[in-house]
């Protein structure tokens with residue numbers, strides 16, 4: 419790791435003149451973690467600018483990224499350990515010192531950085547940001563270093579036999595309500611829940627979608643040095659590097675898209691319908707990932723996609739993502755089916771309702787989101803989900819198909835929403851067994867008719883899919 423001075427950030431924040439030399443990668447991680455906590459920033463949005471500002475590339479940028487994402491993912495466990503090591507609630511430590519200690523504790527417990535380097539570099543960081551707390555930081559980190567992470571968990575977590583949710587929450591750094599929701603969606607299987615929590619703390623893979631009709635996935639895999647995906651016929655797994663630098667992504671032949679998202683959009687396109695099949699609707703389209711895949715498939719089948727998005731800036735993203743494809747973007751509220759002239763009822767042959775949700779199925783990608791989401795978010799979200807699904811059911815013609823999709827496995831957002839929306843809408847529907855339109859032989863799809871994908875089973879985000887046919 420380069421040991422160069424990271425004075426710029428400290429200077430901008432007006433700290434004392436005799437600044438210590440702080441490793442730039444660690445300082446960048448500190449700036450990102452602090453921005454997430456101080457400004458409610460998103461790590462994936464602030465970090466790239468911080469890295470560029472600091473002139474960090476290659477291994478240094480990768481190290482700063484690991485420190486940032488790792489610290490945010492493991493925050494719950496790190497805070498419990500820091501509270502014990504400091505002898506006071508971590509929430510009562512000055513925010514800059516607290517964030518520096520979190521990054522130091524992450525290095526001590528989850529990386530190969532030697533303990534003396536983790537401690538001394540964090541003390542330097544605290545000196546730069548925390549004004550006079552160096553003795554305290556040194557003592558706390560030396561205490562943290564007295565055990566490895568398993569040792570701390572066995573000291574601090576409630577026993578698995580007595581309080582499994584509390585144990586898993588502390589051991590794998592997820593809020594208890596999320597552990598409970600995952601465990602319920604996994605039928606109470608605690609060992610599977612554990613595997614899921616472990617997977618959530620890993621760096622997620624980058625999946626590309628090879629746009630049908632534009633590039634063959636095997637050719638794309640060769641071109642980008644990746645491998646074809648295990649399940650989606652369009653997926654390519656990227657080994658590393660920045661996907662934005664790839665020619666295939668720049669020229670629109672390929673896009674970054676989780677394989678689970680590809681599978682659920684493709685399932686809607688592949689499920690058989692009797693009669694006309696030229697009018698497709700995507701009722702919640704922004705930023706346009708699934709509209710893009712549906713648009714490319716529609717182009718091959720003489721169909722046309724209407725892509726609806728309520729937020730203006732996201733509607734623009736959909737237009738960008740579907741340029742050159744038979745997709746019409748409508749910047750309006752999807753619940754207006756039947757009253758908005760361009761959204762007539764009983765009109766569409768295939769309808770996708772990829773509803774706004776808690777996003778608990780993609781915690782790997784958004785390291786801070788598990789700490790931001792609250793159970794109280796569910797009530798407004800599930801109401802919107804029900805209204806959008808009811809609108810999707812109204813939009814489908816008799817015999818037409820509706821796919822309800824969430825990037826959350828929370829059963830309130832999945833099974834409960836589907837059952838309630840179908841019941842309250844008064845639109846007659848039958849379930850189609852979604853397993854029959856996913857790739858043959860795909861394991862771990864459960865008993866149907868709905869399908870729940872999982873990071874630990876399929877390597878995808880935890881996408882839920884219900885397929886309904888209007889009767």
Ligand SMILES: C[S@@+](CC[C@H](N)C(=O)[O-])C[C@H]1O[C@@H](n2cnc3c(N)ncnc32)[C@H](O)[C@@H]1O
Nearest residue numbers: 702703704705706707708727728751752772774
């Ligand atoms: C889960 S995202 C959809 C992701 C998208 N299908 C993709 O694959 O890129 C849900 C989207 O629905 C939009 N949305 C929320 N309420 C809506 C409404 N009433 N009508 C239409 N779109 C809505 C949100 O702005 C958000 O862009």
